[in-house]
Amino acid sequence: MKNxxxxxxxxxxxxxxxxEGLCSLQYPKPYELLFSxxxxxxxxxxxxxxxxxxxxxxxPTLESLAQAxxxxxxxxxxxxxxxxxxxxxxxxxxxMLVEQYSGRxxxxxxxxxxxxGVGRKTANLILGDxxxxxxxxxxxxxxxxxxxxxxxxDGTKDPAKVEEQLRPILPPEESNxxxxxxxxxGRAVCMARKPxxxxxxxxPWCDFYTKS
DNA sequence: ATCCCGAGGG
DNA sequence: CCCTCTGGAT
Numbered sequence: 001m002k003n004x005x006x007x008x009x010x011x012x013x014x015x016x017x018x019x020e021g022l023c024s025l026q027y028p029k030p031y032e033l034l035f036s037x038x039x040x041x042x043x044x045x046x047x048x049x050x051x052x053x054x055x056x057x058x059x060p061t062l063e064s065l066a067q068a069x070x071x072x073x074x075x076x077x078x079x080x081x082x083x084x085x086x087x088x089x090x091x092x093x094x095x096m097l098v099e100q101y102s103g104r105x106x107x108x109x110x111x112x113x114x115x116x117g118v119g120r121k122t123a124n125l126i127l128g129d130x131x132x133x134x135x136x137x138x139x140x141x142x143x144x145x146x147x148x149x150x151x152x153x154d155g156t157k158d159p160a161k162v163e164e165q166l167r168p169i170l171p172p173e174e175s176n177x178x179x180x181x182x183x184x185x186g187r188a189v190c191m192a193r194k195p196x197x198x199x200x201x202x203x204p205w206c207d208f209y210t211k212s
Numbered sequence: 213a214t215c216c217c218g219a220g221g222g
Numbered sequence: 223c224c225c226t227c228t229g230g231a232t
Contacts, residue, residue, distance in 0.1 A: 025217080041218035047230070048217095081228040085219080119219045140217035159218090183217050192215055193232085 002151050006205050007169050010150065013201055014181040021177035023129050024184075025049065030105040030130045031062050031097060034115075035090050037122045043080040045183075051077050062103050065094035089117025107131045120159055128176035135172040137163040138179040142186030149190065151207035 015021070024045045025036040032052070039048045055076040059065045065073075073087040080086065093115045097103055105126060106112050112123035121140050128136035137143070139159035143166075148155045153165045170178055189196045195208070203209045 023217085037217075038219085040216080042216055042227090043218095043229075044216050044231080046216095079229060081216090081230075082218085082226095083228070085227060089219085117219065121218060125217075138217070141215085142217060179217085186217080 001154075002169070002205070004169070007152065008171075010152070010202060010205050011171065011174060011178060013205075014178065014185065017201065018181045018184045021180045021184075023125070023180055027052070027056075030126065031065075031094070031103075032056055033130065034093070034105055034118070034122065034126055035065075037125050038089055038093075038117045039077055039080045039086055041082060041086070043082075047080055051080060062094050062098055065090060066098045068094075086117065092116040093118065105130065107133075120163070124163075128179070132176075134175075135167055136176045136179075137166045137170070138176065139163050139166070140179070140183065141192075142190075143179050143182040145192060146182050146186055146190045149195070149206060149208035150202065151205075 025033060025040065025048060027033045027036055036048055036052055039052070055073070058076065059068055059073075068091050070087040070091050073090055074083045077083050077086055096115055097105065107127070109123050109127065112118050112126060113120070121138060124136050124138045127133040128138060139162040144157055144159065144162050147153045147162065147166060148157070152169065153162050156162060167175065189200050197203060197209050200206070200209070
């Protein structure tokens with residue numbers, strides 16, 4: 001596997017590559033971020049960002065989303081795929097937030113997971129980006145793929161196991177930004193199908209490059 | 213044919 | 223663990 005110095009070197013190199021370390025789904029209201037992440041399931045952030053402005057303009061409050069007709073919500077989010085389930089979840093979660101949480105997005109994993117359409121990935125992203133919880137690992141498709149290639153994990157694709165394996169080795173105050181940088185690196189360099197290894201400065205620490 | 217910052221159900 | 227849900231890009 002990887003020793004502590006290698007991990008810190010990777011963390012620092014990623015900081016140099018992507019100083020921002022931010023989420024590309026940046027919306028002012030926590031519930032907007034929550035639903036944007038739901039829409040991002042098996043869909044690019046770029047496409048999510050194309051549909052959310054019109055959606056949140058048509059339904060400008062949580063209350064309006066709670067009362068929305070899922071069929072109308074579908075028309076706004078159709079191009080993101082899985083539109084029936086996503087529309088259903090957004091309306092149902094809005095109702096639950098209004099009725100049971102006074103319109104506030106909860107700040108614990110347990111409560112977030114009770115919301116329809118909110119799984120570990122979405123919950124972790126909210127805990128990290130909205131509530132700045134230390135030690136958060138967002139194990140999405142990019143994070144799983146790249147940490148697996150680097151050798152920071154044993155190669156499992158189970159998100160919960162990736163979380164378990166990364167949390168102990170990443171500095172708690174940096175784990176969330178690290179995951180955002182995984183996404184940025186996954187889009188720009190370490191793509192799923194054709195990783196651009198010659199242009200990747202993480203080569204010195206990468207098992208995938210070294211062993212191929 | 214495979215992938216995109218997944219979630220829910222069996 | 224498996225499967226399904228769905229559109230768009232490459």
